[in-house]
Every structure is written in C-alpha cells, then in structure tokens.
Amino acid sequence: MSDAADRVWITDVGPRDGLQNESTPVPTAAKINLVDALSAAGLPDIEATAFVRASWVPQLADASEVMHGITRRQGTLYTVLVPNERGLDRAMEANPDKVAVFTAASETFAQRNTNASIDETFDRFAPVFERCSAAGLPVRAYVSTAIACPYEGAVAPGAVVRLIERLVDLGPCEIDLGDTIGAAGPEDIDALLDAVGGTVELSELVLHLHDTGGRALACAQRAIERGVRRFDAACGGLGGCPFAPGAPGNLSTSSLVRHCEATGLHTGIDVDAVDTAARAIRSVLNS
Amino acid sequence: MSDAADRVWITDVGPRDGLQNESTPVPTAAKINLVDALSAAGLPDIEATAFVRASWVPQLADASEVMHGITRRQGTLYTVLVPNERGLDRAMEANPDKVAVFTAASETFAQRNTNASIDETFDRFAPVFERCSAAGLPVRAYVSTAIACPYEGAVAPGAVVRLIERLVDLGPCEIDLGDTIGAAGPEDIDALLDAVGGTVELSELVLHLHDTGGRALACAQRAIERGVRRFDAACGGLGGCPFAPGAPGNLSTSSLVRHCEATGLHTGIDVDAVDTAARAIRSVLNS
Numbered sequence: 001m002s003d004a005a006d007r008v009w010i011t012d013v014g015p016r017d018g019l020q021n022e023s024t025p026v027p028t029a030a031k032i033n034l035v036d037a038l039s040a041a042g043l044p045d046i047e048a049t050a051f052v053r054a055s056w057v058p059q060l061a062d063a064s065e066v067m068h069g070i071t072r073r074q075g076t077l078y079t080v081l082v083p084n085e086r087g088l089d090r091a092m093e094a095n096p097d098k099v100a101v102f103t104a105a106s107e108t109f110a111q112r113n114t115n116a117s118i119d120e121t122f123d124r125f126a127p128v129f130e131r132c133s134a135a136g137l138p139v140r141a142y143v144s145t146a147i148a149c150p151y152e153g154a155v156a157p158g159a160v161v162r163l164i165e166r167l168v169d170l171g172p173c174e175i176d177l178g179d180t181i182g183a184a185g186p187e188d189i190d191a192l193l194d195a196v197g198g199t200v201e202l203s204e205l206v207l208h209l210h211d212t213g214g215r216a217l218a219c220a221q222r223a224i225e226r227g228v229r230r231f232d233a234a235c236g237g238l239g240g241c242p243f244a245p246g247a248p249g250n251l252s253t254s255s256l257v258r259h260c261e262a263t264g265l266h267t268g269i270d271v272d273a274v275d276t277a278a279r280a281i282r283s284v285l286n287s
Numbered sequence: 288m289s290d291a292a293d294r295v296w297i298t299d300v301g302p303r304d305g306l307q308n309e310s311t312p313v314p315t316a317a318k319i320n321l322v323d324a325l326s327a328a329g330l331p332d333i334e335a336t337a338f339v340r341a342s343w344v345p346q347l348a349d350a351s352e353v354m355h356g357i358t359r360r361q362g363t364l365y366t367v368l369v370p371n372e373r374g375l376d377r378a379m380e381a382n383p384d385k386v387a388v389f390t391a392a393s394e395t396f397a398q399r400n401t402n403a404s405i406d407e408t409f410d411r412f413a414p415v416f417e418r419c420s421a422a423g424l425p426v427r428a429y430v431s432t433a434i435a436c437p438y439e440g441a442v443a444p445g446a447v448v449r450l451i452e453r454l455v456d457l458g459p460c461e462i463d464l465g466d467t468i469g470a471a472g473p474e475d476i477d478a479l480l481d482a483v484g485g486t487v488e489l490s491e492l493v494l495h496l497h498d499t500g501g502r503a504l505a506c507a508q509r510a511i512e513r514g515v516r517r518f519d520a521a522c523g524g525l526g527g528c529p530f531a532p533g534a535p536g537n538l539s540t541s542s543l544v545r546h547c548e549a550t551g552l553h554t555g556i557d558v559d560a561v562d563t564a565a566r567a568i569r570s571v572l573n574s
Contacts (some may be wrong), residue, residue: 023435023436023437023438023439023440023468024440025440055394055395055398056395056398056399057438058395058438058439059438107342108342108343108345111342111343112343112399115402148310149310150310150529150530151310151344151345151346151529152310152345153310153311153312180530181310181529181530181531182531212530212531240531241528241530241531241534242437242438242468242530243437243467243468243499243528243529243530243531243534244468244469244499244527244528244530244531244534247528247530247531247534248531
C-alpha cells in the first residue's frame with residue numbers, strides 16, 4: 001500500500017456537530033479547551049464551531065469568541081460551518097482554514113433543519129463558494145440524510161448522486177455524506193458507494209457516521225475496505241439526538257482511531273489525548 | 288373521593304404524536320385500524336391526526352383519509368391538531384370533536400419546530416380559537432417544552448405560567464403541558480404544578496409526558512397525587528425521537544392505565560385491547 005492508502009484523515013466535529021446537539025449550555029472556555037485539547041492530540045482537522053443564527057442554535061452563539069480564543073496548532077485545519085453569506089461574513093473575521101456548507105438529500109429534512117428547500121440551500125451557498133474561491137479558502141460540502149431521513153425514511157442513493165453532481169460543479173474540496181440519524185449498516189454503505197463511485201473519487205469523499213444504531217464502526221470499516229479514507233468523528237461520541245439525551249451520537253473519534261491503528265492504518269492522532277479531552281467535555285456536560 | 292376524583296382521563300396521542308415521529312411510512316389503512324382499535328378499547332379521547340403541511344410532516348399527509356375512514360364510537364372524542372387557519376379549513380371538513388393548537392415555552396423550539404416565534408404561534412391560532420368558538424368546537428392548547436428544551440436546556444416554570452395566562456384569555460377547553468423530551472423527574476412536576484396552580488385548576492390541566500428518561504410514570508404518579516387527572520399517552524409508547532429510532536417515546540397508554548387501576552383510579556379503558564392495538568401498529572412499523 002502507498003502512504004496515502006495507509007492514512008486515514010479524521011475531522012473531529014465534536015465542538016460543532018457534537019455540542020450543537022447538547023442542550024446543556026457549555027461555557028465558552030470549555031469549548032476553547034476542547035478545541036485546544038483536540039489540536040494537542042494531533043487531529044488534522046477540527047470543525048470548531050458554526051456561524052449560524054443564535055436563535056437557531058443557541059449553543060454556538062459564541063462562535064467568534066471560540067475562534068479567537070483557541071491556540072492554533074501547525075498542521076491542524078480549523079473548519080467552521082456557515083449556512084449562507086451572512087454566516088460567512090462573520091466567519092471570515094475569525095480566519096478559518098476551511099469553510100463547510102450543507103444541504104440534505106431529503107426535502108423534508110432540508111425544510112425542517114435549514115428552513116429551506118434543497119434548491120434554496122444551493123442558492124444560499126453558491127455565493128459562499130464564489131467568495132471562498134476568491135479568498136483561496138477550501139469549502140467542504142455536507143449532504144445530510146444521505147442514508148435515511150427521520151421524516152421520510154430511506155433515501156435513495158440516486159438522490160445523493162444527483163446532489164453530488166450539482167455540488168461538484170461548485171468546486172468543493174471534499175463532499176461529506178452524512179448518515180444523520182445513524183441508520184446505516186455496512187450493506188447501505190456499499191449501496192451508497194456503488195452509486196456515488198462514478199461521480200466522485202472515493203478517496204476524496206468524507207463519511208459522517210452516527211452511532212445511533214451501534215453500527216458506525218462497522219460502516220467505517222466497510223467504507224475503508226472500499227477505499228474511503230476520510231471520516232468525521234466526535235471526541236467522546238458527542239452529538240446524540242437533542243430529543244433523546246444520552247442517545248449515541250457521532251462515531252467516537254477514539255473508537256475510530258483505535259480501529260484504524262489496529263488494522264494497520266495511521267491517523268497521526270494520540271488516542272489517549274482524545275480520551276482525556278472526551279472526559280473533560282463530558283464532565284462539563286454532566287455537571 | 289368523589290367520582291370525578293376517582294377518574295383519570297387519557298387521550299391517546301399515538302396516531303398523531305406517535306406516528307409523526309416514525310420515519311417508516313405507515314399505510315392509511317393501518318392508521319385507521321389503529322384509531323378504530325383505540326376506540327374499541329374505550330379511549331375517551333383520541334388525537335387521530337394533524338392537518339399540517341405534508342412537506343413538514345409527510346407521515347400525516349393522509350389526515351383527511353384517516354378521518355373519513357375511521358368508525359366513530361359514541362363516547363370517544365376525535366381530536367385533530369392544526370397549526371393555523373389553513374389547517375383548520377381542512378380539519379373542519381373532517382368534522383372533528385376537538386381541535387388542538389400548539390405553542391412552546393422555549394423560543395428556540397418554537398422556531399425549530401413550528402418555524403415561528405412564540406408570538407407568531409399566537410397570531411396563527413388566535414383565529415382558530417375564534418372560528419372554533421363560533422362552531423362550538425372545543426380547543427386544546429399545547430405548550431411544548433414545558434420542562435426543558437432540546438436546544439436551550441431547562442425551561443423556567445415562570446415562562447410556562449406567562450404562556451398559560453395568555454392562553455386562558457383565548458378560552459381553551461384544556462391546557463396541555465408537554466415534557467417534549469422526557470426530561471422531567473417528579474420534583475420537576477412539583478415545581479411546574481406549584482408555579483401554574485395559581486393560574487389554572489390542576490384538574491383541568493393535561494400533562495403530556497415522554498418516557499425518554501424512564502420517569503414518565505413516576506411523573507404521572509406525582510401529578511395524580513397533586514390532583515391532575517388528565518394525561519396524554521400513546522398506545523405502545525409510540526413517538527420516540529425521529530433522530531434516534533427505538534428511543535422511548537410517549538408515556539405508554541397501557542402502563543398508565545395499569546398504574547391507575549392498580550391505585551384505585553378508573554380510566555374506562557380495556558388495557559388488553561390497547562396492548563393488542565400496540566402490537567398491531569408495532570408490527571407495521573417493524574415490517
């Protein structure tokens with residue numbers, strides 16, 4: 001295997017996707033500590049926060065303070081999520097290394113989660129791509145509900161392919177397919193990768209897995225066998241459903257790192273340091 | 288104890304609040320069977336469906352068909368949920384016995400769940416109250432997130448009191464306080480009832496409990512001790528979080544009936560018939 005094939009790239013989305021789903025208010029200092037601890041653990045990419053309306057996601061209202069408070073480590077990218085140009089205006093002042101935008105493969109989920117149709121999400125982020133391109137900033141494009149929608153049920157892989165075709169035209173640095181409700185089993189990953197493989201290089205795809213059904217790691221393993229090398233995960237498995245406190249959240253970063261290292265793949269991440277970071281943020285959430 | 292104090296009134300919200308949170312599409316015939324089975328079991332009140340935009344809640348797009356397909360039993364009220372006057376227009380054609388409207392005690396939840404501020408929810412349902420009053424139709428008023436909000440955390444009982452004061456002016460037949468995410472313990476029920484007791488008779492209040500934290504029945508018992516006699520529940524405990532399939536949903540109707548009867552309170556409900564109805568709808572959801 002080549003060096004590239006031996007390497008798995010993990011983005012820790014705990015500070016954003018994880019905390020976003022926690023109703024316990026987290027102090028800004030604890031968020032900064034979390035990002036700094038993940039930096040120290042060697043994470044190559046950290047989704048640090050989101051610049052969204054505070055009334056929509058109160059937990060992330062302090063996005064600017066977090067971005068200005070963190071200590072940046074050479075070798076780590078600090079990504080921020082934005083829903084539209086207004087979010088980008090605020091994000092730009094925080095000097096991110098990467099910007100993330102989002103759409104969904106399910107029309108109902110787009111409506112409920114972003115208050116926009118799928119087409120409208122493209123209208124919102126098309127100018128974000130333009131301005132980021134001019135500024136030399138890479139853009140990650142999320143596709144939520146790539147496996148199943150909490151309102152509509154199973155999502156056809158063909159719907160995901162059509163979205164990817166539209167996204168590729170905008171020039172994202174990576175396309176991130178999310179199993180938002182953790183419904184996938186390995187066979188669903190196969191079906192999804194079979195469908196999208198003709199449109200995007202699997203090595204340039206990101207998978208965003210949730211462990212609601214306890215199968216996130218099995219799905220990651222299947223994706224690795226198929227050639228996927230980029231994954232999201234969250235320190236401490238943060239990010240359970242906001243309606244079901246304690247429900248499993250994102251694929252745990254430590255679990256994924258341990259699995260990769262055990263199977264001869266390298267992540268560059270210090271798993272013990274991730275565990276320490278997870279305990280620290282969990283103690284804040286449970287206090 | 289008087290007859291009234293011996294009696295607990297249960298509304299089965301399974302066909303509406305329960306199915307609304309299930310991503311598995313349920314055939315119209317199965318919904319009709321569920322309502323008919325609950326009627327046969329002696330439920331005094333059944334929230335049969337909701338007249339909301341199909342793009343917002345695809346599962347309930349067949350509300351008219353359900354209402355026209357059910358067999359009405361003498362002694363059961365058939366309630367339908369409407370968000371606004373447009374929903375009421377459609378609902379009126381289905382000849383409901385009661386109409387339910389909703390607001391929330393948390394501004395963020397109102398935004399996310401109804402795409403409206405709390406004030407805007409009042410603007411939406413004020414004309415619903417007027418038209419229902421003219422038509423002699425009783426109106427139930429829901430207050431979601433009366434205990435905690437998935438986005439903002441704990442909700443102050445004072446915020447619920449202020450909402451109730453505004454609602455009482457509109458003339459609802461009952462006010463239904465919802466622990467939408469199942470966060471309450473008995474001590475939270477005490478605090479809530481302490482706060483609202485000066486504004487509304489506890490015997491005219493409805494509690495809507497979810498069992499996410501496994502404490503719904505303990506909360507119901509505490510409320511009964513305090514004088515509450517009206518509860519929502521769902522056949523089979525339907526209504527887990529759409530983001531966490533399998534998570535506990537509403538307080539189970541059978542559990543509440545058994546608990547009431549064991550403590551000398553009457554419900555008029557045939558618990559075995561409710562269990563049969565639960566098995567039937569669960570088999571549809573799991574098929």
